[in-house]
Amino acid sequence: MSQQQASTPVSPLRRRMLDDMAMRGLHEDTQCNYIKSVRNFAAFLGRSPETATSEDVRRFQIHQADSGVQAPTIKNTVSGLRFLFNVTLDRPDLSRRLVLARYAQKLPSVLNVEEVGRLLEAARGPKYRAALGVVYGAGLRVSEVVGLRACLTTVDL
Structure with a gap:
């Protein structure tokens, strides 16, 4: 936690949660995220x-959805509140009520036959055309292409 946060008064609940997180060796960023989630929940409750x-x-999660909170943020909030309810408060009944938001599934963009043809034709020469054809045909990722090395061997016939 930052120096400024350490000097401000801390509620007994927050102190207990900080101790629980420190005992479990949670990273400082994770601790900050969990505390922020609990703070937002407390602000909602009043x-x-x-x-x-x-x-x-239930009302808090409906409020988050209605407010347009994105799925990753809801996931982080659920993690923080689950820690609070399961570990710090020993109230697993509340933890079971938390619902994770579904991520929108993104489909990869795929080139059609004409686009692949134009890509191969745009290559500078037959060597590059062959390399692009192999890369595309094998479905290699950019990181895999970078790691490729040309292995040219001569075969005596």
């Missing part, structure tokens, strides 16, 4: 999260 009910958890 009271300590210790007094939360399953209906409060």
Whole structure:
């Protein structure tokens, strides 16, 4: 935690959660994210999260969805609140109420036959055309292409 945060008064609940996270060796960034999640939940409730009910958890998640909070942020919030409920408060009943948001599935863009033909024709020479054809045909990633080495051997016939 930063120097400024360490000098401000800390609630007993936050202190207990910080101790629990430190005991488990959670990274400082993770600790900050978890504390932020609990702070947002407490601000939504208008009271300590210790007094939360399953209906409060449900309303908070509906509020997040209605506010346009993105799936990765909801996932981080769920992780922080699960830690709070399972470890710090020993209230797994509330943790089970948390729902993860689904990520929108992104499909990769694929070149059509004409685009592949134009790509191969744009190569400077037969050597580059052959290399592009192999790379495309094998479905290699850029990082894999960079690692390729030409192995030219002569075969005596």
